[in-house]
Amino acid sequence: MTGGLIVRGVTKEFPSRRRRPPVTALDGIDLHVDEGEIVCIVGASGCGKSTLLNIVGGLDTATDGDVLVGGDRVVGPGPDRGMVFQGYSLYPWKDVAANVAFGLQCARTPRAQAKARVEELLGIMQLSDVAHLRPGQLSGGMRQRVAIARALAPQPDLLLLDEPFGALDAQTRRSMHEFLLHVRHSTQCTVLMVTHDVAEAIYLSNRIYVLSARPGRVAAEIEVPFSNSRGPNTQRDPRFLDLRDEIEDLLHGRAVA
């Protein structure tokens, strides 16, 4: 077993000024992602979902609790957990191929092997034609495809996506959903994704954790009943619509209270 994520009792408190009690952003989060699964975390803005993802990525530390990947405790960032951020975060001075190769160079992968891996990923993401353009010359959807390819290059056990499609327009977003399903199909990677788009979460994932806000707690864990063969009709399935209403109610009920 290589992949598989277990989050156990993760709590995050931010110290606050003027002797007030600290702000609890995350309160005893328990969740797991099994190998090969896509799991989404949905929640209103401010529920700490990005903080949770950063803790899993090792970029932030939990006040309490454990994060285990493949049985090992996460103490910092590493190439076993690839991350994609909402703001693309590509290196503007490197062309597409060099961006994707970054993690391979960090791992001192032999040049020929790295080149082959980059070409394979650019092929999967349909970026071969733009391999020698810089990020500044690409559209938002293409940039995010580069970011996903770059995160996948070191063959991470876990792919962490932080609202990856939030900055894209609705049409590009839809095609990115197909891309993500396609990538998952061809790489069998394990994915944990944070989003505030409920329909997106249902369409993409095997399971969904709904987070309530202030403090962030797991309000519900929902199994998504669709198999891995999803298509445009999935979104018109009555079960899809019921699930969407159920999650929206959970989110808004909490937000109003």
Add this chain to the structure above:
Amino acid sequence: MPETVSPPTADAEPAADLPAAEPAPSGEPLLPTGTRGRRHHPLTTVRGELSPGTSLGLGVAGVVVLLGGWAVLAAMTDTYLIPSPAEAWRAAMELKADGRLWDDLTASLRRIGIGYAISMAIAIVVGPLMASFRSVESFVEPQIGLLRYIPASALTPLFLLWLGIDEAPKIALITVGTVFFNILMTADVARAVPQELVNAAYTMGAGRFTVIRRVILPHSAPGIIDVARINLAAAWLMLVVSELLAAQEGLAFRVVRAQRFRDVDTMFAIFIVFAVIGMVSDLGLRWLRKAAFPWSEGSR
């Protein structure tokens, strides 16, 4: 006259004395009745766009006005106080003819080149380290905060005492006079690297020094060129201070020397050389930034 009020009906004719809102008959072009909004001439628009030709023309006109003002001022005053542009030009040609201009120029450029290169080299190492490690920042910032307020020119006598009267004190003065500003500004440039770019590198397995070398430095490079360009003016200031005291050649030395002979023509000739060198180096560094870092925002 009694008025009869009748309820409005669907086919009621509009009253004859009310202006009828009649649609323009189709086929006849609809003429604008006025204008809305306000338009300014590009020359006087806040942040207006000018064609490159117009920009260049305005720039040339500005230089012509400057030279014209000089000529007028020279004509109005004693020629022993302000020479005419022609007299200054003649003096420059004389300096050039007997080789002094070349010697002065190379001597000054050598001092600036070495002194400023050392200053930038220190800044490129210390600045990004300050921006990357809070510990380095906390340790170094108060030192620089104190040292940079000691006017470097006040250290001249000390440098002469320590380093003799040759090139060393002059180079040291240029380095010391610019290094603190270069460090602080380079650190600011390196601090402006978005945290997400750093985080992305960590999640791809980069170590701390890989992050500095392969993310922070490349992202900062265009900004560091800007820092070098801006602080170069301070380097020239320190060069003049160094040459005023003990030098056998150099541009500022030539100015001091000319004062002894009341040779204002030569002084003005050297001033022009200063101005031209400054402008050429500024344009050169701008070009370098654009050519070397086409991806950078400010390069366009």
